[in-house]
């Protein structure tokens with residue numbers, strides 16, 4: 001079972017924007033879609049390491065800011081002709097707060 005931990009308010013992230021959370025497993029980009037869904041992905045494009053947190057959010061996808069690869073934020077898979085996979089992390093929103101998989105945070109505090 002996944003244990004979740006509060007990382008801040010949904011309102012801290014603009015719609016179609018992102019926030020970076022630093023963890024022991026690297027930087028995680030937490031995205032908010034136009035309709036207030038939240039996704040957490042590794043903040044590193046599998047192509048050449050572009051910061052996905054600076055990418056463009058459209059629907060439930062994000063476009064890498066460097067060479068425009070598009071990733072499905074549900075699965076982390078590259079779309080179209082591009083091949084690649086970004087790690088995704090469990091998230092949920094409860095009463096306006098963003099919760100993410102606690103194993104990430106715990107790992108970062110222990111480090």
Ligand code: FES
Pocket residue numbers: 045046047048049050064065066067068069
């Ligand atoms: S680094 Fe992301 S598309 Fe090239």
